Amino acid sequence: MSLTAEIPAEMTPDEVSQGLPEVIYSPESPLANPGKLIREVFSDLWKCRELIWILFQRDLKAQFRQSYLGYVWLLLPPVMTTGVWLFLNSQKVIAISDTGMPYPLFVIIGSVIWQTFAKLLQSPLQAFNSGKPVFMKLKVPPEAFVAAGTARVVFEFLIYTIVLIPAFFLFKVIPPWTILFIPVVILAMFALGTALGLLLVPLGSLYSDIQQAIPILMGFLMYMAPVVYPPPEAGLAATVVSWNPLTPILMGGRDMLTTGSLEQIGSILFLIPVSLFAIFVMMLALRVVMPHLVARMGM
Amino acid sequence: MPEVLVSSENVGKKFCRDLKKSLWYGVKDSFADLARSNESSATLRDGEFWANQGIDFEIKRGECLGLIGRNGAGKTTLLKMLNGLVKPDTGRIRMRGRVAALIALGAGFDPVLTGRENVYVNGSILGLSRRQIRDRFERIVEFSEISEFIDSPVRTYSSGMQVRLGFSTAVNLVTPDILLLDEVLAVGDVAFRTKCYRRVDELRKESAVVFVSHDMPSVARISDRVLFLSRGEVQWDGDATLGVEAYNDANMGTDAKVLGHVECVYPVESIEFVELPSRVHFTERVAGVIRIVSAKHVQNFRLTINVRDLSDQYLASCVLNSDDFDSVICPGTNELEMEIQGIPLKPGSYTVSVGLTDSHGTILALWINGHRMEVHGGNSRGVAWCQLACTISQPV
Numbered sequence: 001m002s003l004t005a006e007i008p009a010e011m012t013p014d015e016v017s018q019g020l021p022e023v024i025y026s027p028e029s030p031l032a033n034p035g036k037l038i039r040e041v042f043s044d045l046w047k048c049r050e051l052i053w054i055l056f057q058r059d060l061k062a063q064f065r066q067s068y069l070g071y072v073w074l075l076l077p078p079v080m081t082t083g084v085w086l087f088l089n090s091q092k093v094i095a096i097s098d099t100g101m102p103y104p105l106f107v108i109i110g111s112v113i114w115q116t117f118a119k120l121l122q123s124p125l126q127a128f129n130s131g132k133p134v135f136m137k138l139k140v141p142p143e144a145f146v147a148a149g150t151a152r153v154v155f156e157f158l159i160y161t162i163v164l165i166p167a168f169f170l171f172k173v174i175p176p177w178t179i180l181f182i183p184v185v186i187l188a189m190f191a192l193g194t195a196l197g198l199l200l201v202p203l204g205s206l207y208s209d210i211q212q213a214i215p216i217l218m219g220f221l222m223y224m225a226p227v228v229y230p231p232p233e234a235g236l237a238a239t240v241v242s243w244n245p246l247t248p249i250l251m252g253g254r255d256m257l258t259t260g261s262l263e264q265i266g267s268i269l270f271l272i273p274v275s276l277f278a279i280f281v282m283m284l285a286l287r288v289v290m291p292h293l294v295a296r297m298g299m
Numbered sequence: 300m301p302e303v304l305v306s307s308e309n310v311g312k313k314f315c316r317d318l319k320k321s322l323w324y325g326v327k328d329s330f331a332d333l334a335r336s337n338e339s340s341a342t343l344r345d346g347e348f349w350a351n352q353g354i355d356f357e358i359k360r361g362e363c364l365g366l367i368g369r370n371g372a373g374k375t376t377l378l379k380m381l382n383g384l385v386k387p388d389t390g391r392i393r394m395r396g397r398v399a400a401l402i403a404l405g406a407g408f409d410p411v412l413t414g415r416e417n418v419y420v421n422g423s424i425l426g427l428s429r430r431q432i433r434d435r436f437e438r439i440v441e442f443s444e445i446s447e448f449i450d451s452p453v454r455t456y457s458s459g460m461q462v463r464l465g466f467s468t469a470v471n472l473v474t475p476d477i478l479l480l481d482e483v484l485a486v487g488d489v490a491f492r493t494k495c496y497r498r499v500d501e502l503r504k505e506s507a508v509v510f511v512s513h514d515m516p517s518v519a520r521i522s523d524r525v526l527f528l529s530r531g532e533v534q535w536d537g538d539a540t541l542g543v544e545a546y547n548d549a550n551m552g553t554d555a556k557v558l559g560h561v562e563c564v565y566p567v568e569s570i571e572f573v574e575l576p577s578r579v580h581f582t583e584r585v586a587g588v589i590r591i592v593s594a595k596h597v598q599n600f601r602l603t604i605n606v607r608d609l610s611d612q613y614l615a616s617c618v619l620n621s622d623d624f625d626s627v628i629c630p631g632t633n634e635l636e637m638e639i640q641g642i643p644l645k646p647g648s649y650t651v652s653v654g655l656t657d658s659h660g661t662i663l664a665l666w667i668n669g670h671r672m673e674v675h676g677g678n679s680r681g682v683a684w685c686q687l688a689c690t691i692s693q694p695v
Contacts, residue, residue, distance in 0.1 A: 020304075020396040020476060025386050027340045029332040051423040055407075058420050062409045065452075137403030139383050140424055202329060206322045289329035291386040295314070296325040299375055 030288050041143070041283055048144040055148035060155070074156060077115075078163040082108055086170065099230050101258040102171040109254050110227040112164060113189060116157045117246060118218050120193025123149040125204040125211060132205070135290075136297050142290060143283060146201070150194055157186075168257075176260030185253040188268045191275035192245055198282035202289050206296055226250050245271060304395045304477050304507035305358040305381065311389035312351040312376050312531075313343060320346045340388040350376045351531045354390070360476070363508040365522030365539055367515070367546050373531040374511045378402065378479055381509060396476025396506075399425075401499075405465030410454035414445065414464055417453050421468045435471050442498075443467035444491070463487050470498045478502055480510045515543045515647070544646055544675050562665045566594040567628075570664040572604075572637075572653050580676040582641050589635040589653060591664065597628035599658035604637070607650050607668065614644065644674045 030037045064070040085104035099106040127149030134140055168175065204210035222228075224237075225246045232238045241247055248271065252264030315321035324344060331338055343349070351373045358364050366374045379385045380392060382400050407424045408417045418439055422432040440446045443463045445456070453461060466487070480499065487495065502508075503521070512518050518525060518539065525542030527535035527549075535545040563569060575587035589602065602619040617639070621627065626635060650668040657663055 023383065023394045025380060025383055025392040025394070026390070027386060027388055029335045031332065031335045047426075050429055054420055054423045054429070058407070058409055058412060058416070061416070062411045065411050134403070134406045134424060136384070138400060138406050138424060139398070140426075203326070206325050285333055288332050291384065292325050292328045292332070294379075295312075295385040296321055 031284075034284075037284055037287060041287055044141040045143055045147075048141050051140075051144045052147045052151060055145060056151040056155075059148065059152060074159050075163065078112065078160045081111055082163060082167050086167075101173065101254070105167060105171050105173060105258065106230075106254065107228050108164065108167055109257060110250055112157075112160045113250050113253055114222060114225065114227045114246075116153060116160065117189055117193045117249075118222075119153045119156065120150065120190060121197045121200075121218070122214055123153050124194065124197035125200050125214075128201050128205055129211070132297055135294055136299070142286060146198070150190075150197075153193075154190070173258055175257050178256040178260045178262060181256050181262070181265065182253065184265075184272070185249055185256065185268060188271045188275070189249050189253075191272055191279065192249065195275040195278035195282065198279060198286065201282075201286060202293065205293050301360040301362070302395070303357045303359050305356075305364075305509070306393045307354050307356050307377075307381070307390065308392075309390035310351060310354040310377070310380060310387045310392055311341070311349055312373075312380060312385065313340075313347045313388050314350040314376070315344075315347045317346045349531045351380070351387075351528075352389075354526075354528075354533055356526055356533075356536060358477075358507040358509065360507050361504060362524070363503055363510055363522045365518040365525035365542070366509055366511040366528065367513070367518055367525055367542070368528035368534075369550070372528040374528055375481070376531075377528070378481055378509065378511060381477075382479055394477060397474070398477045398479065399469070399473035399475035400479040400481075401466075401469050402479060402481045404462055404469060408453055408461065408465065411452055413451060414449040414453055414456070418464065418468050421465065422472050425469065425472055427472050432472065439464075439467045439471045442471055442494070459487055459491075463491060466495060470495070470502065475502070475506050478506045478508045480508060480512075482512050482514075515547065516645070519543045519646075540646065547646075547648060547673065560667055561669070562662075562667075564661075564663050566597065567655060567664040568592040568594060570653060570655055570666045572651060572666055572670055575651065575670050575672065577671065578673045578675065579642055581644060581646070581674050582676065584638065584640055585642060586636065586638040589637055591628055591633045591635070591655065593628045593630060593633065595630050597657060597663070600628060600663070601656045601658075601660075602635070603654040603656070605652040605654070606644070607652070609648050609650070611650075611668075614649070642672075642674050646675050648673055 064073065067073065082104075085107055089102070089104045124146045127145045128142060131140070131142060131145035134145075135142060200210050200214070221244075224240050225244050226241060227250060231241045231247065231251070248264040248267035252262075252268050255261040255263060315324055324347070328340070331340075354377060356364065366377065368374050376385070378400075380387050381394065382398065382402070383394070405417070405421055407420045409420065412420070415436075418436065419429065419432055422435075423429070440449050443460075443466075445460050445464060448456065448460065453464070456464070478499075500521075508521075510518065510521055522539040524537060525535065525539045525546075526533055527542050527546045529549065534549065535542045561570060569590075569592040571590050573588050573590055576583075576585060579585055598621070600621045602621075604617045604619070605613065606615045607613055619637075649672050651670040651672060652668055653666040654662060655664040
C-alpha cells in the first residue's frame with residue numbers, strides 16, 4: 001500500500017533517483033533537438049497503444065449502449081446506399097453506361113471510398129477537440145486520441161466493405177486478380193485522409209472556422225472527384241479532377257475490383273510515401289505546437 | 300541529503316486578455332516554434348500581461364510547497380507549466396522523476412459506461428497499462444467504498460460518488476516522485492475526506508509535493524514552505540505559518556469589510572466595544588473598553604463577548620456577570636474595561652461581538668461583528684498553544 005512498495009528494498013532512495021527521468025521545460029523550441037523529439041513521439045505512441053484501444057472501445061460502447069439496435073446503426077447506412085442504387089438500377093432510371101462496370105457498383109464502391117475518406121479527414125480534428133478537457137488538465141499524448149478516432153474510421157470501413165461483398169454477387173462481377181492490390185489502395189486512402197486530417201488539427205483547434213468549413217467544402221469536393229460519375233474528358237473539370245489526389249484512389253480501387261486495369265497504380269504508389277511523410281511531419285509539428293494550443297484552450 | 304526533484308528558475312508566462320488576439324498569438328507562437336526562430340518571447344505584446352513572472356523555487360523529495368494566492372494570482376498557470384501542459388515564456392523548469400497530477404479527477408469518464416469501465420479509461424489516461432490497472436482494481440474499489448455500484452453506469456452516481464471513484468483511481472494507481480495537488484482534497488463527505496488526507500499524507504512522504512489550496516489551515520498543516528503569489532509574482536517564499544499570515548495580512552484590506560451593526564432596546568441607547576487591538580499575538584494580553592449609553596439604571600446585567608471566524612462560525616465566548624464584578628449601569632455614558640490574558644485561537648482573522656442582557660435574559664443591546672481581529676503566532680502547524688491550569692491526580 002505504501003509508496004515504497006514499488007522500489008526494490010535493496011536500493012536506497014538516492015540510488016533510485018539516479019535513474020529518474022528528467023524533463024526540462026523552457027521557451028526553446030523542441031525542434032532544437034529533433035532527434036529527441038522524434039524518439040519521444042514514437043515511444044509515446046508505442047506506450048499508449050493500450051490507451052488508443054481503450055479510448056476506441058469507450059467511444060464505440062458509449063455511442064451504442066443507449067440504443068436497442070446498437071451496432072446495427074453502423075451497418076445501416078451502407079445497406080441503404082446499396083439498396084437505393086439497386087432499386088434505381090432495377091427501375092432503369094439511370095443510364096450512365098460508359099463506366100466499364102455496372103453503374104450502381106461504380107457508385108457504391110465510389111461512395112464507400114469517399115465516405116471513408118471524408119471521415120478520415122474530419123476525424124483527427126474531431127478527436128482532438130473532444131480530448132481538449134483532458135489535454136487542459138493532464139499530460140497525455142494527444143496522438144492517442146487522434147489515433148483512436150482513426151481506429152474508429154477503420155472499423156466503420158470494415159463494416160462498409162462487408163456490405164459491399166453481396167453487391168458483387170448481385171451484379172455478377174467477379175473481381176480479377178488485381179484485387180490483390182486492393183490493400184495498397186486502402187493504405188493510400190488511409191494515409192492520404194489521415195495526413196490531410198492532421199494538417200487541419202493545429203489551426204482547427206484554435207479557430208472553429210475550420211470545423212464549420214469542412215462539411216461545406218466536402219460537399220463541393222465530392223463533385224470534384226469521380227465519386228458518382230466517371231472523370232470528364234476535357235475542360236476545367238477534367239483538369240481539376242485529374243489533379244485531385246483522391247482520383248487515383250477512387251479510379252484505381254474500382255478498376256482493381258472490376259475491370260482489372262492497373263492504370264492508376266503508379267500514382268497510388270507515389271501517394272503512399274508522400275502521405276506517410278506528411279503524417280510523420282504533422283505528428284512532430286503537433287508536438288511542437290501542443291503547449292501553445294493548450295495555453296489557448298483556457299484554464 | 301534528499302535530492303532536488305523540482306526546480307524553477309526565473310519562470311514566466313504571459314497571457315492575453317483578448318480572445319481573438321490570444322488565438323492569433325497562439326498561431327504566431329506555433330509558427331515561431333516550427334520555424335525555430337530565436338525571437339525572444341520575453342517581451343509583452345499588445346494586450347498581454349504576465350500571468351507568472353520571475354518565479355524561482357526548488358523542492359526536494361519529502362518536501363511540500365504550498366502555493367497560495369487569490370483567484371487569478373497565477374497558481375494554476377504555474378501548476379500547468381510544472382505539469383508540462385503549457386511552456387514557460389521565460390526561464391526553465393526541471394522536473395526529475397514520475398509526475399502525478401491530482402488535478403482533474405475522473406478524466407475521460409463517460410457517463411454511459413460503468414464505473415469499472417471508467418476506471419480503466421481513467422487509469423489508461425493516467426498512463427497505466429491494463430495489467431497494472433487490473434492489479435490495483437480491488438484496491439481502488441475498496442477505497443472508493445462504492446463496490447455495489449461498480450457495474451452501474453457512472454451517470455447514475457451522485458456527484459460525490461463520481462468524485463470518490465475518480466480520486467480512488469488517481470491515488471491508488473500512481474506512485475509519483477512529484478505530486479501536484481490542486482484542491483482536490485475538498486471532495487466527498489467528512490469521513491471520505493479524512494481518508495483522502497491520510498492517503499495523500501502517505502503519498503507525500505516520499506515525493507516532492509506542490510499543493511495549491513485556499514484552505515489556509517490545510518496549507519499550514521501540510522506544507523513545509525509556502526509560495527504566496529500575487530498578480531503572478533512571488534510575494535512570499537518561506538516558512539509556511541508566516542507565509543499564511545502574510546497572505547491573510549495582504550487580504551485584510553481587500554476582502555469584504557465586516558460591517559458591524561448595533562441593536563438596542565430601552566433603556567439602552569448605544570453600545571460599542573472600543574480600543575481593542577486589531578492584531579494580537581495569541582499569548583498577548585488583550586484589553587478594551589465597552590461603552591454603554593443608557594437612559595436609566597440597569598442592575599444585574601450580563602455581558603457576553605462572542606468570537607466568530609470570517610465565515611461567521613461561532614468559536615468562543617466569554618460571559619461576564621455584573622454581580623461578579625460589582626458593576627452597575629448608570630444613566631449616561633458608562634465605560635467598562637475588559638481584559639483577557641490571552642487569545643487561545645489558531646492564527647487567522649476573527650470578529651468580536653458583544654451582547655448585553657438583563658437579569659431575565661432579555662436582550663438589551665447587541666453589537667454584532669463590530670471588530671475585526673487578527674491573531675498570529677502558534678506553532679508551525681497552525682495550532683495555538685495555551686497555558687492553562689491542567690492537572691492530573693491519582694485517587695488513593
